[in-house]
Amino acid sequence: MSDASRTFLFLVGDGMGDWPMDELGGKTALQAAHTPNMDRLAGLGLTGLCRTVPDTMPPGSDVANMALMGFDPIVHHTGRGPIEAAAQGLELGENDLVFRLNLVTVSEFSADGVMRDYSSGHIKTEDATALLEKLSTELADLMGDDFEFYPGVQYRHLLVARDAADGPLSDLFTNPPHDILDQPIVNDITEFEEYPELHAVLKKAAEILASPDNPTKANALWPWGQGRPLILPPFVQTYGMRGAVISAVDLVKGLGRAAGMRVMDIEGATGLLDTNYEGKVQAALDFINGGGELVFLHVEAPDECGHGGVASEKVESIERFDKRIVGPLMDALWESNAAFLLGCDHFTPIAERTHTKDPIPFVLAWKGCENPSGVAEYSEAAAASTGLMIDPGFELIGWALTESGLREKKK
Known part of the structure; x- marks a missing residue:
């Protein structure tokens, strides 16, 4: 094994943060979950809060995870779509515009419609790919050379608008579908209508998806989060460590690939409760x-459960993260003096079913930490009690590497 004293594990439970809930006896999902391994880390290390989302930006996973990886989203962020395009290794022109494209379920794709499901019932990847291939064929005349679909994973796909970055489409704003669950889509439809070529594609797509031949819950396309291609500085040059990214979702893979990190594909990694924890x-x-030195290991399930709005499922996702990710890695590496940084990217409160800007709780622990924070658990309240705050959030990883002795302190 490589010298584990030079090993750094950044373990991210996406969306774990939450607010106290009556149904959990006034506890958050983190407090209600049985998490002996994360609690042990909290007792051994430094605990605090980190503001991952700048005040001027929305609390998306794209913004928050970019900050966690150590890159200032105010400087580097161009949109959600470009990050996921990086994950797929798409060849893009500098003036192309890349949208994240969800397959969604709406009551109807019109001003009278309501957003029912941002994931079309967590559509299977093979079903989604077949639908997009069908749409590409049947919409060819409307799309021409201007638009192109790129299938991704489950409900997460891409729409590329060629040479459109300097045109009016760059100004389109539609809500991320997970932000408007069970809410009217009138404002978004009105926005789409301002861009007739795109609206024509989306309207016709909804008509095609309404066919009885479609066995899925997907009945509309939803483009959002567009931007120019993403460019990040190399991680190894910025932080002096060879890093890898392990995740089920293209968003996190794209950040890693753009930063020149090794992106590891895990068979059976789903982004849901049933993901392949052991494989990760x-x-x-x-x-x-x-010989690798730093691992950014990301688990999506708590966020998906937060969007789902079922407290018991979110508690279960956190317990699985603790038992099947944190515990085994501590067993394997703690005695070798590896450093562990534990956190989430943002809150996904059950009450909101979407992301919020609350500062996230984190723990930094390594064998021999001389002045631990003295808390008994990993939770939002415990982290807030220490008075330690890292703001802006993109400084967290550099601070953690320095505090744990993996990087020299600046003189």
């Missing part, structure tokens, strides 16, 4: 055994 742990250990 083994991939992390394989990378370290092969």
Whole structure:
């Protein structure tokens, strides 16, 4: 094995943060969950809060995870779509405009419609790919050379508008569909109508998806989060460590790929409760055994459960993260003096079913930490009690590397 004293594990439970809930006896999902491994880390290390989302930006996973990886989103962020395009390795022109494209379920694709499901019932990847291939064929005349679909994973896909970055489409604003669950879509439809070529594609797509031949819940396309292609500085040059990214979602993979990190694909990684936890742990250990130094391991399930609005499922997702990710990695690496940074990217409160800007709780722990914060658990309240705040959030990883002795302090 490589010298684990030079090993850094950044473990991210997407959307774990939450607010106290009556149904959990006034506790948050983190407080209600049985998390002995995360609580142990909190007792051994430094605990505090980190503001991952700048005041001027929306609390998306794209913004928050970019900050967690150590890059200032105010400087580098161009949109959600470009990050996921980086994950797919798409060849883009500098003036192309890339949208994230969800397959969604709406009551109807009109000003009278309501957003029912941002994921079309967590549509299977193979079903989604077949739908997009069908739409590409049947919409060819409307799309011409201006628009192109790129299938992704489950409900997450891309729409590229060629040579459109300097045109009016760059000004389009539609809500992320997970932000408007069970809400009217009139404002978004009105926005789409301001761009007739795109609206014509979306309207016709909804008509095609309404066919009885469509066995899925997907009945509309929803483009959002557009921007120019993403460019990030190399992670190894910025932080002096060879890093890898382990995640089920293209968003996180794209950030890693854009930063020149190794992106590890895990069979059976779904982004849901049933993801391949053991495969992610083994991939992390394989990378370290092969001489890697830093692993950014991301689990999407708590965020998906937060969007789903079921408290018991979010508690279960956190318990699985603790038992099947944090515990095994501590067992394998703690005695070798690896450093562990534990956190989430943003809150996804059950009450809101979408992201909020609350500062996230984090723990930094390593064997021999001389002045731990003295808290007994990993939770929002425990983190707030210490008075430690990292703001802006993109400084967290650099601070953690320095505090844990993996990077020299600046003189």
